Amino acid sequence: MQNTTLEVSTHLAEVYxxxxxxVYQSDSEKCWYxxxxxxxxxxxxxxxxxxxxxxxxxxxxxxxLNSSKTxxxxxxxxxxxxxxxxxxxxxxxxxxxxxxxTFVMLSLNQILHDRLYRIAA
Amino acid sequence: MxxxxxxxxxxxxxxxxxxxxxxxxxxxxSSAYLSMASWCDRNGFDNSAEYxxxxxxxxxxHQMKFFRYVLDMGGTALSPEITNVKIEYNSFREIFEEAxxxxxxxxxxxxNIAARCHKEQDYVTVEFLNxxxxxxxxxxxKARRALELFDLIGEEGxxxxxxxKHVGKIHYGNEAGE
Ligand SMILES: [Fe+2]
Ligand SMILES: [Fe+2]
Numbered sequence: 657m658q659n660t661t662l663e664v665s666t667h668l669a670e671v672y673x674x675x676x677x678x679v680y681q682s683d684s685e686k687c688w689y690x691x692x693x694x695x696x697x698x699x700x701x702x703x704x705x706x707x708x709x710x711x712x713x714x715x716x717x718x719x720x721l722n723s724s725k726t727x728x729x730x731x732x733x734x735x736x737x738x739x740x741x742x743x744x745x746x747x748x749x750x751x752x753x754x755x756x757x758t759f760v761m762l763s764l765n766q767i768l769h770d771r772l773y774r775i776a777a
Numbered sequence: 778m779x780x781x782x783x784x785x786x787x788x789x790x791x792x793x794x795x796x797x798x799x800x801x802x803x804x805x806x807s808s809a810y811l812s813m814a815s816w817c818d819r820n821g822f823d824n825s826a827e828y829x830x831x832x833x834x835x836x837x838x839h840q841m842k843f844f845r846y847v848l849d850m851g852g853t854a855l856s857p858e859i860t861n862v863k864i865e866y867n868s869f870r871e872i873f874e875e876a877x878x879x880x881x882x883x884x885x886x887x888x889n890i891a892a893r894c895h896k897e898q899d900y901v902t903v904e905f906l907n908x909x910x911x912x913x914x915x916x917x918x919k920a921r922r923a924l925e926l927f928d929l930i931g932e933e934g935x936x937x938x939x940x941x942k943h944v945g946k947i948h949y950g951n952e953a954g955e
Contacts, residue, residue: 669778683779701785702853762782769780 672757786851801857807836824945877920
């Protein structure tokens with residue numbers, strides 16, 4: 657158990673985390689690991705953008721105002737990606753928060769790269 | 778931590794979205810011009826029909842230019858869905874008024890993309906857009922000139938026939954003032 661934790665920590669860098677989940681980046685695999693809703697899912701560049709688009713596109717307000725008796729769950733299916741999420745309204749809100757934080761950190765990382773290695777160097 | 782996003786794509790997600798909106802706008806322009814060509818042809822304005830057929834082709838080329846640029850930069854180009862294409866127009870003049878309105882809206886929309894690019898220092902896309910600014914100069918000029926024919930010649934008598942004859946001759950030199 658200790659070994660796995662150690663391996664994960666050296667291999668993956670945490671991009672952003674909340675109490676509900678976390679997103680890690682693997683430099684060697686050029687991908688992200690999304691730990692959310694009880695599973696760890698791997699996303700490459702294309703797919704993480706598709707995930708972002710799918711989650712951001714959910715109209716949270718509309719679900720809140722919707723008085724019909726149907727269950728408040730949303731199925732998020734990402735084309736050409738093996739992962740699928742079945743999320744409750746609260747999970748959608750936390751997932752959105754996690755992804756928003758992640759993309760802010762990724763743009764910050766880009767600014768850092770520009771400043772430290774690309775422009776100054 | 779590596780900057781994977783920048784390695785994969787030169788353009789930001791925001792610029793990519795704006796460029797995809799522009800792809801759709803160019804496709805809409807192409808469809809609208811085709812519709813105008815159809816109306817002109819049905820109503821006996823052969824030169825104007827020809828003029829709009831050519832414009833429709835040009836708009837398609839603009840669409841493809843944007844499309845390939847998005848792909849070349851590592852983005853995802855979206856093939857747009859075009860709906861609600863107008864079939865009937867109230868008058869010959871209305872067509873040219875709409876053509877000019879459309880070109881103005883395209884110029885403004887490209888200016889908006891350039892403003893966003895300047896904000897994030899995406900000078901690569903700005904340079905790409907410069908070709909379109911030059912093109913819009915010509916497009917607006919031609920559309921404005923065509924509309925002016927209505928005031929110059931007048932629509933009475935054989936006026937519309939005369940206007941149609943001149944539409945085919947509208948030409949813009951490469952440099953302003955030529
Ligand atoms: Fe165009
Ligand atoms: Fe045009």
